[in-house]
Amino acid sequence: xxxxxxxxxxxxxxxxxxxxxxxxxxxxxxxxxxxxxxxxxxxxxxxxxxxxxxxxxxxxxxxxxxxxxxxxxxxxxxxxxxxxxxxxxxxxxxxxxxxxxxxxxxxxxxxxxxxxxxxxxxxxxxxxxxxxxxxxxxxxxxxxxxxxxxxxxxxxxxxxxxxxxxxxxxxxxxxxxxxxxxxxxxxxxxxxxxxxxxxxxxxxxxxxxxxxxxxxxxxxxxxxxxxxxxxxxxxxxxxxxxxxxxxxxxxxxxxxxxxxxxxxxxxxxxxxxxxxxxxxxxxxxxxxxxxxxxxxxx
Numbered sequence: 001x002x003x004x005x006x007x008x009x010x011x012x013x014x015x016x017x018x019x020x021x022x023x024x025x026x027x028x029x030x031x032x033x034x035x036x037x038x039x040x041x042x043x044x045x046x047x048x049x050x051x052x053x054x055x056x057x058x059x060x061x062x063x064x065x066x067x068x069x070x071x072x073x074x075x076x077x078x079x080x081x082x083x084x085x086x087x088x089x090x091x092x093x094x095x096x097x098x099x100x101x102x103x104x105x106x107x108x109x110x111x112x113x114x115x116x117x118x119x120x121x122x123x124x125x126x127x128x129x130x131x132x133x134x135x136x137x138x139x140x141x142x143x144x145x146x147x148x149x150x151x152x153x154x155x156x157x158x159x160x161x162x163x164x165x166x167x168x169x170x171x172x173x174x175x176x177x178x179x180x181x182x183x184x185x186x187x188x189x190x191x192x193x194x195x196x197x198x199x200x201x202x203x204x205x206x207x208x209x210x211x212x213x214x215x216x217x218x219x220x221x222x223x224x225x226x227x228x229x230x231x232x233x234x235x236x237x238x239x240x241x242x243x244x245x246x247x248x249x250x251x252x253x254x255x256x257x258x259x260x261x262x263x264x265x266x267x268x269x270x271x272x273x274x275x276x277x278x279x280x281x282x283x284x285x286x287x288x289x290x291x292x293x294x295x296x297x298x
Contacts, residue, residue, distance in 0.1 A: 002053045002252055004124055006114065006144045007040020007133025007155075009058035009073075009083060010092035011065050014276040020099045035278050036072040037094055039155070040133045042238050046245025046267065046279040048077040052252060055079035055123060057144075059112050061091040082120040086111045096237050098275045104237065114140045121147045129252045131244060134158045134165070141165060151251065155244050157181040171205045171251065173244055179208040190216050190225045197223075205257050207247065207264070209240070215268075217261045224261050231269040238277025243268040245279060246290075266290045 016031035036045065040058045047054040056078050060066030062085050069091065073080050089111030097103040114136045121143075124130055130148040132141050134156035142161050145152050145168035153171040157178035166172070174182050183196040190213050197206035197218035205219045214227040246267035250260035270290060271279045282291045 002127065003047055003129045003131065003248060004055045004057060004082075004127040005040050005044040005047070005131045005133070006057045006119070006124070006136065006141070007043065007131070008038030008092065008108075008112075008135055009036075009041045009056065009060050009069060010038035010094050010108070010112070011035075011069060012037020012094050012096065012277060014096045014098065016098045016275050018099065020097060020103065031275065033276050035276055036069050036076070037277055038092060039135060039241050039277075040131075041069070041073060041078075042241035042277050042279060043131055043133065043155070043245045043248070044073065044078045045076050046242050046281050047249055049279060049281040050246065050249040050283060052249050053079075055082055055127075057082045057114070057118070057120060057124075059084045059086050059089075059114055059118065061085070061089040061109075061112065062087050063091055065091040065093075082123060084114070084118045094277075096276060098234065102237060113137055116140050116143050119144055119147065125149050129153060129248055131155060131248055132165075138165070142168070145169070153244065153248050153251075155240070166200060166203065169203050171207070171247070172200060172203050173207040173240070173247065175209045175240055176211040179210075189213065194218055194223055194225075205251070205260075207243075207261065215243075215261070215265055217257060219257045222257060224258055226261060226265045229265070229269045231273050233272045234274055236272050238279055239268040239272040241277060242271035242279040242281060246281065263289065 012035040014033040017027045021027045044056040092112040093107040095105040124147040129151040131153045138158045138161040151170045154169045185196045193208040193210045193216040217224040243264045247264035250263045
């Protein structure tokens with residue numbers, strides 16, 4: 001298996017409304033989508049769309065929703081044998097309300113989080129790349145990272161065990177808030193982000209988002225700042241997940257940091273142009289970039 005993604009699996013309910021009502025008010029829903037979601041699943045979907053063999057490690061409940069989500073992931077081309085069905089547990093639910101911006105509601109039962117004995121260590125050890133999504137318990141994330149023999153991509157910032165996790169990491173990606181938590185530095189500019197990224201010693205590639213600026217990348221012998229594009233942002237929910245998927249895909253197939261960075265930013269820009277976190281990624285015929293009309297939501 002080329003890539004294993006360790007992370008969230010959830011039902012994603014997307015509601016598009018003209019405006020969010022105040023207390024005691026109501027509003028008609030203009031558009032409704034019920035999707036396979038959660039950051040881990042979104043990353044796995046993006047990887048599968050780009051053509052990477054990918055397995056998902058996560059948890060759903062023993063309910064009908066969990067059954068449907070596993071079926072959907074399988075239909076997306078994702079190996080689901082390592083998705084745990086947790087007895088007496090409801091599947092996680094995310095509600096994404098898109099109006100003037102977006103609002104996110106989360107219901108993640110404790111049982112919907114991975115536990116150490118849920119991890120398929122043999123599968124993780126065989127993978128070329130393992131993506132560890134850090135909204136799981138830090139002890140679980142660390143066990144997964146330590147089991148990997150290939151490239152380890154960390155997505156986010158852990159609550160604990162920061163140094164231990166960074167010691168396992170080859171690639172680190174974080175949004176603006178996560179980058180500040182991860183580095184303990186205030187980030188107000190691209191230069192701030194690059195300095196903070198350089199402090200993560202031993203990590204081969206660091207990618208930080210900077211609000212209002214874009215994304216910065218730092219690696220041994222190079223750095224890159226990619227500004228925000230002119231994409232109309234509808235919903236930022238899955239932008240980071242598509243970013244991680246494309247970055248991981250490019251690195252796993254052997255692209256250098258700059259080419260991988262550009263593909264990641266293009267994938268993120270395409271995903272934020274529609275409601276919901278599900279990506280819609282397709283490569284051009286020569287595999288060098290994303291197709292111009294790939295942002296069509298499906």
